[in-house]
Amino acid sequence: MCAVASPSIAQTMSHNNRIDLIRPDAPALAKHGEHAIGVRSIEAINKNQIDVLKAVAGQEPPRYDRxxxxxxxxxxxxxxxQPGAYPGVLLRDGKTQVTLYGKAARDAAPKRAAAGQGAYPFVIISHGYPGNRFLLSHLAENLATKGYVVAAIDHTDSTYADQGKFGSTLINRSLDQTFVLNEIDRLSKESGHFLNGLVDTSRTGLIGYSMGGYGAVITAGAGVSKEAVAYDAGVPQGMLSVHLAGSETHKKLRDERIKGVIAIAPWGMQRGFWNQEGLSGITTPILYVAGSKDDVSGYENGVRVLYTGTVNADRYLLTFEDANHNAAAPIPAPVESWQMAEGVTSPPFNHYADAVWDTVRMNNIAQHFATAFLGRYVKADAELGSYLDVPVERANDAVFAANKDGTLKPEHTYWKGFANRTALGLVLERKARAAN
Incomplete structure (x- = not known):
């Protein structure tokens, strides 16, 4: 039996479980796009994979269909x-099922791109540990309205329902991401499948949060260090060598179809999972997103080190000042998460929310910058990309100066797409790839 919240709360406040909220003060690119959207669930099977959880030291690891x-x-x-309902979504407590509400219509007929425009670009979304495929659904819906096909993964051994040993996540996260890219590509060519001719995987973006960000950094080209391979993750030591920097197995993960990567609070740098040699392997443009007080993935010794060490790619670092690990990525905490299920010591609310920042505001900012970044690097849209070119890195130092008719004065340095006062607390840094 699944735990449920009090009927009075669930019935009177279920409308609050929306993933499609856009605040009046949201930046320009947060607003939804022109497309109505559909959503479908697909089971994908990656055959003959190593069963990490059943591996035993000194023995050939068993295989299974993942x-x-x-x-x-x-x-x-x-x-x-009828758009809008995602019933049966499990919360962080692993017990409570809730219904989320958004814009997508379940199993709606796909809309083909206009003549001469080709198929839609593709985006992969990868959740944290634990998580599920709905954790970043606000971003998935938003991007789909803007002409992307978006696939969010339930990573086996890493969801609220089946959380297993950490080693499975360390090894499988990047492998899952590349498998999904190949699987969606296969389905896009399968006669009669709803994705046939709908998606163009040669233009792919990858978004990962926390352990999804860890996987995205590896997929982007950063092989892990020898110290990472020796990390005690509760599985036979050395299994992570599949992602070792310079190894043939890691080189095979590299995929030129991925044109841009967004890594939100990526875990691992603070534990020494990469060194400069590994980070030099990233050549795919990458946007790092983090809270400056992240005490899970680290900021000064974590995400910022990743940003400064990614010298061979165009890279950006968007910082939410004073935010913690939940910056930008999770959906607004469902109302049922405010309650504690029986046997749980803290409310699931803490898994979704930040103590300083409003979640919807962070979601809108993430939607804005994801639209700009993927627009520049996946869609090759210079106008969208221009929103990344902020004249002042720290928004608190920017000047908003406009005439009465709305035209901007020469001293205006406020971030494009943000109304006066609405970029406060943000920092956006950028560096171009090193010259060869």
Whole structure:
């Protein structure tokens, strides 16, 4: 039996479990795009994979067919369809099921791109440990309305329902990401499948949060260090060598179809999982996002070190000042998460929320910058990309100066797309790849 919140709370406040909220003060690119959207669930099977959880030191590891559930959002024909419900979504406590509400219509017919525009670019979303495929669904829906096909992964051994030994996540996270890219590519060519001709995987973006960000950094080209391979993750030592910098197995993960990576609070640098040799392997443009008080992935000794060490790629660092590990990525805490299920010592609320920042505001900012970054590097849209070119790194130091008619004065240095006072608390740094 699954625990449920009090009926009075669930019935009177379920409308609060929305993932599609846009605040009036949201930056310009946070608003939803022109497309109505659909959503479908797909089970994908990665055959003959190492069963990390059953591996025993000194023995050949067993193999199994690794099942991954995907949620896929896409531009759709929704006339007459009822949008909005995601029932049965499990909370962080691993017990409580809730219903989320958004814009997507379940199983709606896909809408093909306009003549001459080709298929839609692709985005992969990878959750944390633990998490599920709905943890960043606010971002998935938002991007789908802007002409992307988006697939969010339930990473086996790493969800609220089946959280297993950490070693499985360390080894499988990047492998899952690249498998999903290949699987969606296969389905896009399969006659009769709803994705046939709908998605262009040659233009792919990858978004990962926490352990999803860890996997994204590896997928982007950063092989792990020897110290990481020796890390005690509760599985036979040395199994992580599949991702060792310079190894043939890690080189095979590299995929030129991935044009841009967004790593939100990526875990691992603070534990020595990469060194400069490993980070030099990243050549894919990458946007790091972090809270300056992240006490899980680290900031000064974690995400900032990743940013400064990624010397061979265009890279950005968006910082939410005074935010912790939950900056930007998680959906707003469902109302049921405010309650404590039986046997749980703290409310699931803490898994979603930040003590300083409003979650919807952070979501909107993430939607804005994801639209700009993927627009520049996946869609090759210079106008969208221009929103990344802020004239002053620290928004608190920017000057908003406008005439009465709305035209901007010469001294205006406020961030493009942000109304006066609405970029406070943000820092956006950027560096171009090193010259060869």
């Amino acid at each position: 099942r991954l559930m995907l949620e896929v959002w896409y531009p759709a024909e929704t006339q007459g369809s």
